[in-house]
Amino acid sequence: MSRDMLGLLRRLRRDPRGDLAADATGTPSPSSGHGELPLSANRAEPALSKLQLLVTRKLDGLLQGDYLGLLPGPGTEVGESREYLPGDDVRRMDWPVTARTTIPHVRQTDADRELETWLAVDLSASLDFGTAACLKRDLAVAAAAAVSHLTVRGGNRIGAVIGTGEQITRMPAKAGRKDAQGLLRALAHTPVRPGRTDLGGLIDSLNRPPRRRGLTVVISDFMVAPGQWARPMRKLGVRHDVLAIEIVDPRELELSDAGVMEFVDPETGRLHEVHTGDAQLRARYAAAAAAQRAEITSALRAAGAAHLRLRTDRDWLLDIVRFVAAQRHARTRGTTR
Numbered sequence: 353m354s355r356d357m358l359g360l361l362r363r364l365r366r367d368p369r370g371d372l373a374a375d376a377t378g379t380p381s382p383s384s385g386h387g388e389l390p391l392s393a394n395r396a397e398p399a400l401s402k403l404q405l406l407v408t409r410k411l412d413g414l415l416q417g418d419y420l421g422l423l424p425g426p427g428t429e430v431g432e433s434r435e436y437l438p439g440d441d442v443r444r445m446d447w448p449v450t451a452r453t454t455i456p457h458v459r460q461t462d463a464d465r466e467l468e469t470w471l472a473v474d475l476s477a478s479l480d481f482g483t484a485a486c487l488k489r490d491l492a493v494a495a496a497a498a499v500s501h502l503t504v505r506g507g508n509r510i511g512a513v514i515g516t517g518e519q520i521t522r523m524p525a526k527a528g529r530k531d532a533q534g535l536l537r538a539l540a541h542t543p544v545r546p547g548r549t550d551l552g553g554l555i556d557s558l559n560r561p562p563r564r565r566g567l568t569v570v571i572s573d574f575m576v577a578p579g580q581w582a583r584p585m586r587k588l589g590v591r592h593d594v595l596a597i598e599i600v601d602p603r604e605l606e607l608s609d610a611g612v613m614e615f616v617d618p619e620t621g622r623l624h625e626v627h628t629g630d631a632q633l634r635a636r637y638a639a640a641a642a643a644q645r646a647e648i649t650s651a652l653r654a655a656g657a658a659h660l661r662l663r664t665d666r667d668w669l670l671d672i673v674r675f676v677a678a679q680r681h682a683r684t685r686g687t688t689r
Contacts, residue, residue: 432460433446433449433457433458433459433460434457434458434460435455435456435457435458436450436455436456436457436458437458440458441458444458444459444460445457445458445459446458446459466507466508466509466527467503467508467509467566467567468508468509468510468511468525468563468564468566468567469499469500469503469504469508469509469510469511469525469566469567469568469569470510470511470512470513470525470558470563470566470567470568470569470592471496471499471510471511471512471513471535471568471569471570471571472512472513472515472554472555472557472558472568472569472570472571472572473492473496473512473513473514473515473539473571473572474492474515474549474551474554474570474571474572474573475489475492475514475515475516475539475542475544475549476515476516476517476545476547476548476549477517477544477545477546477547477548477618478548478573478575478618479492479572479573479599480544480618481601481618482601482664483601483602483603483664484601484602484663484664484665485664485665486664487664488573488599488600488601488664489544491599491662491664491668492539492571492572492597492599493536493539493540494668495571495597495599495662495668495672496512496535496536496539496569496571497536498669498672499569499595499597500532500535500536501532502676503567504527504528504529504532507527508527509525509526509527510525510526510531510532510535511523511524511525511526511535512535512538512539513554513557513558514538514539514542515549515550515551515553515554516542516543516544516545516549517545517546517547517548517549518545518547518549518550519545520549520550520553520554520557521538521542522557523535523538546621548576548620550580551572551574551576551580551581552580552581552583552584553584555570555581555584555585555588556584556587556588558588558592559584559587559588559591562591563591563592565591565592565593566592566593567592567593567594567595568588568592568593568594568595569594569595569596569597570585570588570594570595570596570597570657571597571599572596572597572598572599573598573599573600573604574596574598574648578647578648578650578651581651582651582654582655585651585652585655585657586654586655586656588655589655589656589657593658594655594656594657594658595657595658595660596652596655596657596658596659596660597660597661597662598648598659598660598661598662599662599664600645600661600662600663600664601663601664601665602663602664602665604641605638605641605642605645606634606637606638606641607626607628607633607634607637607638608628609628609629609631609634610628610629611627611628611629612625612626612627612628612629613625613626613628614626658679660672660675
């Protein structure tokens, strides 16, 4: 079902007028390029609505109450215990600790705070590519929809910076699902522009102006050298919780034996002819791709960012569910609250 929805997003975005720029099998036409139009308003709404419904059904309830306040104070999250002092509310007595120590203790609580989430979404031309169930660009929009659904509740706010070519668009953080849906519509309607997004500058734009601590999510294929974005990512991780969502297509990891093929760099327009029947060439390509992904993983780990890899040939919702479950298990050390 999720693959069908991403395919619908792909086809609608490539043909807002109803004449699909694809062949009968749904494969993008080679003639489509930087001039593609974004989703039209009347056709984008049904696709985005179905995507939201799909995300809601699969992910609803996974992260409810799953982040803590940063300051002590009145709230519902259990904190540390301390010795009882005259004037303390007896309803907060921590009886298990009191019984063990024979000294009266009260349980402190952490204040509930609204969460501010910022998305840095890389929509450069390299994401307008896909050889499996969807384009990487559509998977990036779907990932943003999932993050939005999991974080926007209870007065939480979400904003975004969107990078397309040399242009960076900022959308202020707002509360409520209506504004979050407007953000997703803006992502879906963003046109493809030639050129490569400055990923380091895009990430660094989340550091200016300084914001209170929150959650930042970087969505990209990270197809630039880590030296260009590793430092801004580390700087971002000093103050915020960082999640990096890496978008990958299987043809970026290995080549299939399909004879002589033409490859066009979507960001520069350069054309290369490659003889994919050469087994040694395919082996070198796979080794280089594995080394590149290992370098990306190492840079993200050094920045202290959580790393989620989504592939266009896999069930992206299942990967998100597994990631959330693993993060919860690591945070609670396998226990439940």
